Amino acid sequence: MLRDIPYTLWLMIAGIILIVVTxxxxxxNYKQDSVVMGLTETVRTSAINNADNSSRINPGELYISKDGFEEDFKKRMAANKNVKISETATYEFKYLDNENGATKAIKVLIKDDVNTYQATAKVSVSES
Known part of the structure; x- marks a missing residue:
């Protein structure tokens, strides 16, 4: 009975370490997911705010003002309290356009002093 005490203590310590590491x-993982979700929602919100509604000729296509989108996105990221990004961060915007020039998706890379964040959002509108 006394000889099992070290084995039992070792098992308890291993279990506690496993729980802490998990x-x-x-x-x-939760922090990273919430940062990415916040960035993606900011991309979608900025895209909707900068949609060029006068050019909605074909159903389901969305044209955005890219310069306005980029400025609006940077302004929203500065006001976003969920994501801590330094003032010296660089932004890189990539757009996936279809053959008509409508935007299908937007990819944003934010390179901070320490981290690099990426958000990709599919821009779609209802065809009805």
């Missing part, structure tokens, strides 16, 4: 992993 908790830290899920906490980090």
């Amino acid at each position: 908790g830290m992993y899920y906490q980090t």
Whole structure:
């Protein structure tokens, strides 16, 4: 009975370490997911705000003002409290356009001093 105490203590310590490591992993994963979700929602919101409604000729296609989108996105990111981005961060915007010039998707890369964030959003509107 006394000889099993070290084995039992070792098992308890291993279990506690496993629980702590698992908790830290899920906490980090949750933080990263919420940052990406916040960036994606900011991309979608900025795209909708800068939609060129006068050029909606074909159903389901969305034309956006790219210069206005980029300025609006940077302004929203400066006001966003969920994502901490430094003032010296660089933004890179890539647009996927169809043959008519309508925007299908937007990819934004934010290179901070420490981290690089990426958000991709499919821009779609209802065809009805």
